[in-house]
Amino acid sequence: xxxxxxxxxxxxxxxxxxxxxxxxxxxxxxxxxxxxxxxxxxxxxxxxxxxxxxxxxxxxxxx
Numbered sequence: 001x002x003x004x005x006x007x008x009x010x011x012x013x014x015x016x017x018x019x020x021x022x023x024x025x026x027x028x029x030x031x032x033x034x035x036x037x038x039x040x041x042x043x044x045x046x047x048x049x050x051x052x053x054x055x056x057x058x059x060x061x062x063x
Contacts, residue, residue, distance in 0.1 A: 002059055009058075010051035017050070018043030 021043045025035055 006055045014047035
């Protein structure tokens with residue numbers, strides 16, 4: 001497992017997913033601090049399997 005690639009992809013995926021979740025939360029009226037923090041945490045957790053899948057596919061292409 002290429003941990004450097006995984007961390008870079010996770011950083012990009014987490015940023016995008018947190019942004020999407022944040023916009024959805026704010027548009028639907030969940031604008032309190034606990035909602036915003038939980039949205040960021042959920043977005044970061046959702047990005048982990050996405051980063052793992054993308055990293056595995058890139059490593060498979062390199063091999």
